[in-house]
Amino acid sequence: MKKILISVVLSSVASLSYATQQAFLIQNSGWMEPFYQDSNSQFKPLINGVIQTVAKPDDKIVVSVFNQSNALAKSPKIIYQGAGAQPMLADLQAQQIAYKNDKAYADTDFTEAVVSTITEPFAKQSGIIWIFTNNKNSPNNDAETIARNKEFYTLIHDNPAINKVLAFPLKMPVKGQHFNASGLMVYALAYGQSAEKDLNQLVESGQIAKIFTQQPALLKPLDKEPVQMIPQGVKNSSSIRASLSQDHKVLIFDLEPKKVVPEIKLTADLKNNFYPYNIAATKVEAKLMLANGQQAPIQISQTQVNLLTKENTKLEFNLPIPADVVVSPWSWTAFKAMGKQVIVPAQVQVTLYEQQLTLSDQFKQNLHDLFPNDPLSDVFVAPSNIQSSTAIIPVQFRLQYPLWSVMVMMAGILFGILLLIFLFALLSKSKRYDVLINGINKQSIQLKPFSTQNIYGENAKIIAVAKRGLSKPTLEILDKDIIITLR
Known part of the structure; x- marks a missing residue:
């Protein structure tokens, strides 16, 4: 009870x-x-x-x-x-x-x-x-x-x-x-x-x-965050730099957009976070997870590990770089960055399966020296029902885009604005034309670009229609017996 x-x-x-x-x-x-x-x-x-x-x-x-x-x-x-x-x-x-x-x-x-x-x-x-x-x-x-x-x-x-x-x-x-x-x-x-x-x-x-x-x-807990990933270098690219954030929690990759490779061959140490336990796992898996839900498996050089309390285990991780990570320098994302870094967040998930936890010999001896024949030291025996553990490691892909692409886009936008202003001014301006009927100047008309105007003869009869585009206007003569010109 x-x-x-x-x-x-x-x-x-x-x-x-x-x-x-x-x-x-x-x-x-x-x-x-x-x-x-x-x-x-x-x-x-x-x-x-x-x-x-x-x-x-x-x-x-x-x-x-x-x-x-x-x-x-x-x-x-x-x-x-x-x-x-x-x-x-x-x-x-x-x-x-x-x-x-x-x-x-x-x-x-x-x-x-x-x-x-x-x-x-x-x-x-x-x-x-x-x-x-x-x-x-x-x-x-x-x-x-x-x-x-x-x-x-x-x-x-x-x-x-x-x-x-x-x-x-x-x-x-x-x-x-x-x-x-x-x-x-x-x-x-x-x-x-x-x-x-x-x-x-x-x-x-x-x-x-x-x-x-x-x-x-x-x-x-002995089922989460069992390891820390400490980057040591990138084997297949001298332009990619791997590091840890100041608080040692975030794995950071600095990339150059022009030199991005399909995957990063990262060498890294796995540090055991379960002190005072040694961790043995018969299977290790890892995957990359983007913020949009996209996932990709990460190949690891070793599928079995033995992580001691005082020694790190060096492994190689083939980390894929999804196409979503590297955005075009002509994209809205790059434009908003204004020549600064574009940061793409992600996560690396590392899971240890069939894990076995054993007290380090040094810690066990320390317990024995401090508490001889103490049955309560059994609290340090790890529960047998914990078979796996998962570490979620935050990742940042940092891409430095050049400022010239932003300048080109801004120049293009400025040119477009000026062109619109010019066209607007052009479309709003009228031009005066003299109408000659049978060689005699009878009247004058004013035409804006893309406008039309009727030309009248005797008895207010429409004898022609003047049409203007961006250049010189044309005439549609309705009375074929009359010669009509504009100047």
């Missing part, structure tokens, strides 16, 4: 938009004794430093201590709630190990702490949950520990409402009256899509690196 309740609670992220919510859950159960008792412990200063580093002034902040609810007290217990990060060291120093009765320290329930935070201070709205723990989940201190560890594993990996999970294993040797510890684990859980974006921003901006100097371990 509890698993069903957890699933319902965690799948009901509301869609309303709020300022970033962040909760900081600090374990104070019995296993944490040395972190609180050792006079050299950096546990509480670390927590204060994290709060001050990652929280913005307008964030909604909750700081709680947690263990497991018992007859004496409910868990978690809020020690601060408000807007923005406040100096918390004094409040943290006042916290001590919790008891479940007069003689025994309190036990630990991770899932209870997370779910209670989401349902109460978060009010089921998206937010980031930080957990500071010695990585021991021990509800009731009995055989249920294994089951609760599995419950926490399911919460992290399988529940769709937890969008992203990072972990930071830290070396922190401490000694207490009853227990010793070698290290500390800090988890960051993003509850909801908004929190996932906020957590990504904290990582990408370098804000988290100010307090955690080592690369964070990614626990979730």
Whole structure:
């Protein structure tokens, strides 16, 4: 029943938009004794430093201590709630190990702490949950520990409402009256899509690196953005340059329209984004997708890859250049650019099939050293149901069109306008002609271009019709007995 309740609670992220919510859950159960008792412990200063580093002034902040609810007290217990990060060291120093009765320290329930935070201070709205723990989940201190560890594993990996999970294993040797510890684990859980974006921003901006100097371990998601493509060069064209944008997210190709080839033979490194996991995939596919929906397959030099955490894999990609990418220098698109770059957006999609994720040996040894015989380290075992992952890499084709074509088009447009003005003036101007009937000047007429006028004889009888085009007018003589000329 509890698993069903957890699933319902965690799948009901509301869609309303709020300022970033962040909760900081600090374990104070019995296993944490040395972190609180050792006079050299950096546990509480670390927590204060994290709060001050990652929280913005307008964030909604909750700081709680947690263990497991018992007859004496409910868990978690809020020690601060408000807007923005406040100096918390004094409040943290006042916290001590919790008891479940007069003689025994309190036990630990991770899932209870997370779910209670989401349902109460978060009010089921998206937010980031930080957990500071010695990585021991021990509800009731009995055989249920294994089951609760599995419950926490399911919460992290399988529940769709937890969008992203990072972990930071830290070396922190401490000694207490009853227990010793070698290290500390800090988890960051993003509850909801908004929190996932906020957590990504904290990582990408370098804000988290100010307090955690080592690369964070990614626990979730393990089915998207597995790799980064780092261009190294173009083999079949010296006029095409491949590079990355300043934020290292966009793959950029600078092209010269006159020297475009049917495809780009790009050499690039694939960087593993799933630290601390090595990625083995039996099949790799890639395709180019334009903004108009057009797609084209990309041939890859290797169809199987083994991506290690610390080493990139060099591959060659035959990237087709669809005809839609290279527009004519006489096109409206080139004209609008006015000699500047024309940017054609696209995407490269790279998919790894039948992927197998294994912890790197170095990280595994680090976990063993920090948390010996710790069953909760099983959260780093990748779920077996994730068989593939896809990376969507934004692409820009940048084409530099010459200014002379724009100047020619502008000159043509100007010439057309002047021609129209000339024709208009020509068409609106009248010319006077004398009408000679049988050699005698009888009358005069005025004709505009492309106009006609009747010529009258005696008794107001029409004897001819004068017609003018752009040049000299012509006469249509109706009375053949009369000689009529114009001059």
